[in-house]
Amino acid sequence: MTSWVVRTLVCAGVMAAAVNVAAGDAEVTVRLFQFQPGETAIRAGTRVVWKNQDDIKHTVTAGVPGQQDGRFNLALPGKGATVSHEFTEPGVYRYFCDRHQSMRGEIKVN
Amino acid sequence: MNRMIVSVLGVAMVAALGVGCSQTMGGSAMAGASMTTSGTKAAGLRSALNNLLQEHVYLAAAATGAALDGRDAEFKAAAGALDQNSIAISKAIGSVYGTDAERAFLPLWRRHIGFAVDYTVGVASGDKTKADKAVGDLLGYTEDFGAFLASANPNLPKNVVAGLAKHHVVTLKDVIDAQASKDPAKAYMALRTAAGHMSMIADPLAEAIVKQFPDKFTG
Numbered sequence: 001m002t003s004w005v006v007r008t009l010v011c012a013g014v015m016a017a018a019v020n021v022a023a024g025d026a027e028v029t030v031r032l033f034q035f036q037p038g039e040t041a042i043r044a045g046t047r048v049v050w051k052n053q054d055d056i057k058h059t060v061t062a063g064v065p066g067q068q069d070g071r072f073n074l075a076l077p078g079k080g081a082t083v084s085h086e087f088t089e090p091g092v093y094r095y096f097c098d099r100h101q102s103m104r105g106e107i108k109v110n
Numbered sequence: 111m112n113r114m115i116v117s118v119l120g121v122a123m124v125a126a127l128g129v130g131c132s133q134t135m136g137g138s139a140m141a142g143a144s145m146t147t148s149g150t151k152a153a154g155l156r157s158a159l160n161n162l163l164q165e166h167v168y169l170a171a172a173a174t175g176a177a178l179d180g181r182d183a184e185f186k187a188a189a190g191a192l193d194q195n196s197i198a199i200s201k202a203i204g205s206v207y208g209t210d211a212e213r214a215f216l217p218l219w220r221r222h223i224g225f226a227v228d229y230t231v232g233v234a235s236g237d238k239t240k241a242d243k244a245v246g247d248l249l250g251y252t253e254d255f256g257a258f259l260a261s262a263n264p265n266l267p268k269n270v271v272a273g274l275a276k277h278h279v280v281t282l283k284d285v286i287d288a289q290a291s292k293d294p295a296k297a298y299m300a301l302r303t304a305a306g307h308m309s310m311i312a313d314p315l316a317e318a319i320v321k322q323f324p325d326k327f328t329g
Contacts, residue, residue, distance in 0.1 A: 032207070032261050033214040033254075055268045056257035100254065102217035 021049045025084070028105065030058050030076060035095075035105035044109050047086040052076035058097045060085070065101040073098070150329020156316035162199050163308035169195050170223070170282060171301050174230045175289045196220055206319055206326075207262050218258060222251040226282065233290045248279045265318035274311045281307050 021027055026046055029036045031053040040048065050060050060083060062071035071093065074083035087093065087109045097103035173188035196219050204212025225247040232241030256272030281304035288297035320327040 032211050033218060033258055034210055036210075054257050054261045056254060100218065102214070 021051075021082075022047070025049050026107075027051065029053055030097075030103075033058075033097075033100055033103055035097075035103060038104065039106045039108065041108040041110065042087060044088055044090050045086070046109070047084050048107060049082055049084045050074070050076060052079060052081045055079040057099060058103065059099060060095055060105075061098045062093060062095050064094055064104075065096055065098075068098075150327075152316070152320045152327040152329040155319060155327050156313060158202060159312035159316050160309055162195065162202060163312045164305045165195050166192070166199065167278075167282065167285075167301070167305040167308055170226060171285050171289070171297075171304070174226070174286045175297070177227075177230055178234055178286075178289050192223065193220070196223065203262075206323070211262060215258065218251075218254060222248060222255070222279075225251060226286070229283065230286055233286060245279075245283065248283075249276060252276045252279060259315070263318045263322050265321050266315070270314075271311075274314070277307055278304070278311065 024046065026040050026042045026048045028040060028048060028050045030050055033054065035050070042048065052058055055078060057078060058076045060072065060074040060076065061068055062073065063069035072085045072095075074085065075081075076083055087107060090109045093107040093109065095105050095107070169188055169192040173185055173192050176182075176185035176188055196216065199219060200212045200216035203215045225244050229241050229244035229248065232238070232244055252272045252275035253268075255275045256266075256268040256270070259266045259271045260268035281300065284300040285297060285304050288300045
C-alpha cells in the first residue's frame with residue numbers, strides 16, 4: 001500500500017515537472033511556427049510559460065528582429081521544451097523567434 | 111559577370127521579390143479551383159500540389175537563368191511570377207490548415223527562395239563563401255520545412271519530409287550550376303530532373319492530407 005502511494009506521488013511529481021505550468025501561469029503554445037495566442041494580456045507578477053510543439057528549435061527573444069531589447073532570450077530546443085518568464089512590470093513586451101523571424105508575439109502586462 | 115552587374119542583379123532580385131510580395135494571387139487559381147477539376151477531391155488535391163510544386167521549380171529556374179544571363183527584365187518578371195506561385199502554395203496550405211498556418215508558411219517558404227537567390231548571386235560573382243553559406247542555409251531550411259509539415263500532419267515524419275526537401279535543394283542547385291556553366295543541354299536535363307522530383311514531395315503530402323482528413327478529401 002505504502003509503495004503504491006509512493007509510486008503514485010512520484011508519478012504525479014514527474015508529470016507536474018514535465019508540464020511545468022503552475023496555477024496562475026499564462027500559457028503560449030508554439031506550434032506551426034506561430035506563437036499561439038499571438039497576443040496575451042496578463043497582470044503584473046504573472047509568469048508566462050511557452051511550450052514548443054514543433055520539432056525544431058525556436059527562441060523567445062524580447063524585442064523585434066534586429067532590435068533585441070535584452071529583457072529575455074529563451075531557447076526552446078525542440079518538441080516538448082518549455083521555458084518561462086515572469087513579467088513584474090506593466091507594459092507591452094514584444095518578442096519574436098530569432099531563428100524564424102516572421103514568428104512574433106506580444107505580452108501586455110497590466 | 112562583373113561585380114557591378116552582380117550587385118545590380120542582387121538589388122533587382124530583392125526588388126522583384128518585394129514587388130511579388132505585394133501582389134495578390136491573381137491569375138494563379140491552382141490552390142483552390144484545380145482541386146475540383148479531377149474526378150475526386152483526393153485526386154484533385156494531388157494534382158494541384160504537383161502542379162504548384164512543379165511550377166515552383168520551372169519559375170525558379172526561369173528566374174535564375176535570366177539572372178545569370180543578365181536579362182534583368184525577364185528576371186523581374188520570372189521572380190514576380192515565382193512569388194505568385196509561393197502565395198498560391200501558401201493558400202493551398204491554408205485551405206487545409208487555416209489562415210494562420212497559411213500566414214506562417216508563406217515567409218518560411220519565401221525564405222528558401224531568398225537562399226536560392228543568395229546561391230545564384232554567389233555563383234554568378236564567383237563568391238564561393240556566399241554560395242557555400244547559401245547551400246548551408248538551404249539545407250537548414252529543409253529541417254524547418256520538415257518540422258512545419260510534421261506539426262501540421264502527424265502522417266508526415268519530419269526527417270522524411272526534410273530529406274525530400276534536401277533533394278529538391280540539390281536538384282535545383284544542379285540546374286543553377288548548369289545554367290552558370292552555360293551548358294543549356296545539361297541545364298534542361300537537370301531542370302527535368304528537378305521538376306520531376308517534386309512529385310516525390312507532392313504525392314506523399316497529398317496522401318498524408320487525405321489520410322488526415324478523409325471526410326474532406328474523398329476518393
